Amino acid sequence: xxxxxxxGSIVDGSGRPAYIGDIGIxxxxxxxxGHVSAQGATEIDATGKTVSPGFIDPHTHFDxxxxxxGAAKPAIEHGVTTxxxxxxxxxxxxxxxxDRMKLVGMFxxxxxxxxxxxxxxxxxxxxxxxxxxxxxxxxxxxxxAPLVGHSVLRLWVMGQAATExxxxxxxxxxxxxxxxxxxxxxxxxxxxxxxxxxxxxQPVPSRYADHAELDAxxxxxxxxxxILQVVHEFYDIDLTIGRIDQLAELSLTHKITTTLSPLFxxxxxxxxxxxxxxxxxxxxxxxARVWPQVQTRPIDISFSFAxxxxxxxxxxxxxxxxxxxxxxxxxxxxxxxxQRQQLVQEATSMMPLxxxxxxxxxxxxxxxxxxxxxxxxxxxxxxxxxxxxxxDLSLEESLDAHFISADMGHxxxxxxxxxxxxxxxxxxxSDGGAHILSFSTYGDTGYLLGHFVxxxxxxxxxxxxxxxxxxxxxxxxxxxxxxxxxxxxxxxTIFDANTIDRGPEYYVQDVPGDGHRYVRDAIGVExxxxxxxxxxxxxxxxSDEHRGQVIGAPQR
Amino acid sequence: xxxxxxxIHPSATDTWESIAARALAATPLDExxxxxxxxxxxxxxxxxxxxGSPRAGNPILPSDLIFVEPPLLAQ
Numbered sequence: 001x002x003x004x005x006x007x008g009s010i011v012d013g014s015g016r017p018a019y020i021g022d023i024g025i026x027x028x029x030x031x032x033x034g035h036v037s038a039q040g041a042t043e044i045d046a047t048g049k050t051v052s053p054g055f056i057d058p059h060t061h062f063d064x065x066x067x068x069x070g071a072a073k074p075a076i077e078h079g080v081t082t083x084x085x086x087x088x089x090x091x092x093x094x095x096x097x098x099d100r101m102k103l104v105g106m107f108x109x110x111x112x113x114x115x116x117x118x119x120x121x122x123x124x125x126x127x128x129x130x131x132x133x134x135x136x137x138x139x140x141x142x143x144x145a146p147l148v149g150h151s152v153l154r155l156w157v158m159g160q161a162a163t164e165x166x167x168x169x170x171x172x173x174x175x176x177x178x179x180x181x182x183x184x185x186x187x188x189x190x191x192x193x194x195x196x197x198x199x200x201x202q203p204v205p206s207r208y209a210d211h212a213e214l215d216a217x218x219x220x221x222x223x224x225x226x227i228l229q230v231v232h233e234f235y236d237i238d239l240t241i242g243r244i245d246q247l248a249e250l251s252l253t254h255k256i257t258t259t260l261s262p263l264f265x266x267x268x269x270x271x272x273x274x275x276x277x278x279x280x281x282x283x284x285x286x287x288a289r290v291w292p293q294v295q296t297r298p299i300d301i302s303f304s305f306a307x308x309x310x311x312x313x314x315x316x317x318x319x320x321x322x323x324x325x326x327x328x329x330x331x332x333x334x335x336x337x338x339q340r341q342q343l344v345q346e347a348t349s350m351m352p353l354x355x356x357x358x359x360x361x362x363x364x365x366x367x368x369x370x371x372x373x374x375x376x377x378x379x380x381x382x383x384x385x386x387x388x389x390x391x392d393l394s395l396e397e398s399l400d401a402h403f404i405s406a407d408m409g410h411x412x413x414x415x416x417x418x419x420x421x422x423x424x425x426x427x428x429x430s431d432g433g434a435h436i437l438s439f440s441t442y443g444d445t446g447y448l449l450g451h452f453v454x455x456x457x458x459x460x461x462x463x464x465x466x467x468x469x470x471x472x473x474x475x476x477x478x479x480x481x482x483x484x485x486x487x488x489x490x491x492x493t494i495f496d497a498n499t500i501d502r503g504p505e506y507y508v509q510d511v512p513g514d515g516h517r518y519v520r521d522a523i524g525v526e527x528x529x530x531x532x533x534x535x536x537x538x539x540x541x542x543s544d545e546h547r548g549q550v551i552g553a554p555q556r
Numbered sequence: 557x558x559x560x561x562x563x564i565h566p567s568a569t570d571t572w573e574s575i576a577a578r579a580l581a582a583t584p585l586d587e588x589x590x591x592x593x594x595x596x597x598x599x600x601x602x603x604x605x606x607x608g609s610p611r612a613g614n615p616i617l618p619s620d621l622i623f624v625e626p627p628l629l630a631q
Contacts (some may be wrong), residue, residue: 165610166568166618194619202606203617211565233598233621238561238628242621245560278558547579 001040002532003024008046008478008494011051012484013469015462025490028532042534046494050461053469053482054081054143054491054530055445059229059261059293060432061085061111063092063146065454068121068512069246070546074442074534075432077522078502081529082481082551083432086147087206087261088231089193089206092180093132093148099155100124105199106151109323111434112307113427114515121512125283130185132255133553140548141535143491145478150192150217154205162205163198172216172290179220186553188215189227189474191405194243201323207301211395215250222254227476232260237272248288257475261293262429265416266409271417280424292473293428294419296448300439300519302360302469302505307437315344315414325397334391341388347387353405354386355379359393360475361507364446367393375403402507413451417458420467426475427467443502443520450501450524461497478551490532493525500524561628563621570622571614577623595623 004024010033011018024032024040032038055078062072063085072083085091090110095103107113126132129148136144154162157174165173179190192206192214221228228250233239240263247258250519253510276284276292309323321333321343333339347354355376362371370378370393375386382389393401410416419425430444445468452458459467473482480489503521527529529538531547564579576588583591593600599620607613616622 164605199612207617207619210568214619234600238563238623239558239598239621242563242623246565246621279560282557433585 001031003038003042003044003490003529003534005038005044005046005051005492005494008051009497010091010484011050011052011395011462011465013466013482015470016464017462018050019149023484023492025140025492025529028490030251030484030486030488030490033486035437044494048496050528051484051492051494052465053484053488054493054528055079055468056082056084056472056476056478056482057430057432057445058084058259058273058426058428058442058472059087059430060434061087061090061107061113061435062144063090064107064113064118064122065433066136066140067092067123070136070548071141071535071542072433074521075353075521076528076530077525077538078443078446078529079268079522079525080142080432080445080450081491081493081535082088082143082145082478084145084147084157084188084476085148085433086187087191087229087377088196089149089151089191089204090196091147091149091152091191093126093129093152094156094182095132095152096127096156097124099159099460102155102199103152103312105203106196109199109201110196112203112437113434114307114437114513116513117511117515119513128185128245129187133186133550137550139546140550141530141542141546143530143551144189144548144549145476145551146186147189147191148179148187150190150206150209150214151204153182153217154209156449158205161206163202164504165208166210167213172213174393176212176216176220179217180223183220183224183226183552184510188478188552189229190221191229191231191233195233211246218250218254221256225256225477227257227259230258234262234264236496237269237275238275244276244279244283244292246288247290248283248286251288251290252286257289257291257477258473259291259293259426259428260488263292263294263419263425264299264410265294265419267412270412271414273415277419277422277424280444284424291424291426292335293426294416295429295431296416296420296427296444296452297408297502299408300404301408302404302407302438303400304399304402304437305334305394310435310438311405315346315350317343330399334395340391344391345385351381352386353386354390357386357390357403357405359401360404362397362451363400364397367396367401379519390405398535413456413458417456421459421463428472436511438518439518440505443522444521446500446502446524449495449497450499450525454497481551490529491530494527494529496524496526497500498524498546560592562625563623563624566616566618566620566622568618569599570616572616575616575624591626592622592624595626
């Protein structure tokens, strides 16, 4: 045996009760589960630890990061062994050279990936999906099950017209053909968006597609038994239900699986969420396959004035200043008395929100005294209001003052827990690798197993593990993964059930171009095995093994 | 079965007027348009397509869902 894991509490991903046993690994696959008498070249003592299949994260935007970091750090440290990038109509392939900057702009606008990271971290040496797969396979530690984005298909086939009109019959047929090429090259499905805006704050290309075009692309998904992912109007219950019905129709017509994300569960609208779930249950009872994705973590958003935050998206004046400005012009806008007055006026109605924001980070010594205080508290100390305190601090810090709006929603443990448990709900929507300057998208699985399983006891360990391993693999048609079972690929996470959690969020400078992002360290995850080799050990860090695969791609 | 608000997928060339004429045929056109707009604030509040584009002046996108009846609470 290459590796033998001994005496662990085996939670095998099936939902069946845990038991004490060994796992033998040979040639990248699980060879034996139960009692293993053979010695392993590497022996791992898992006494007192939980051994589970590697976690699968079905909603990520690691597309760009995979070009400079084949481990998608820090996903693996949190026990994740397979990620699904390419969600929400955006993938990095297929992509003609002429459209590169358009797509970079969309990733920047929608997923908040800094432009400089693309400039300094990406060598553009692909156009087709197959070439992109070859490119990321060169240095892959984590497994990747990539979606192909609908907006990108439209750009390839229609060029500029992709953001202006519906497709002709010829163009639709070309998109079908292109989708087939992507699925042949390893795409696990198609993603589309009904809500996103591009770098010019215009609707993304997929929003110019009519239902007939989407239907035609789903016919191709049916040929391959692949999935459709959509990001829908998640802020509105009736629209969400309308999209569920649309997905159910596509699912029933083409016999495909569909998923929509995210579904947030906010206080004040539990009745609406219950209607959404009731509709899902009805449609699935009728034979459709529609899976809403629910994230585990509560919503919080951090920001500075230096980048356009989601928090300002409804304040058009503010958002335009931040979206299209440079640090100098943003500073100038708030230093100009007349413009500042206009901006203050626009944002005054949101004073209750500004008052609750917490100053989380500054650079100057003089303002350290305010860190950890709410803007209401700081305003009182400074004899102003919360909004002006936020602007003043930002100017004093040359825009390097960071604020957090904590616990904004999706934070009722009992209700969220009941949704995470629900048999018609998929746990997902982490957005891993996206919004890197707004919040940390890492550690959702640790939060599930620490907070909801251990602390709140709203799910059993076996239920929760099944939800993020074999259920996800089944829904996404990912073969040979998600179970600790003889013959399955050895993607395995070993963790301490007594301590597993997500660590505190912090700001780190590790993005190409000296860029920053918010991350969280894992707590309690000890060893992560991918493709039969140790990819990460909590004491030794990352290994040199690169056993990650693009699932569905021909193995090279 | 839960009650679901009735909606349509617009065609590529649909406008408020063409949808009102089709979906609210028994209602005077201007009233129908006003009703549709009030039931679809997610579309009505959106900036229309820019001048010079094939959809200039029209905020409705081909991928939209357009409600053709009021919110359930108002019914």
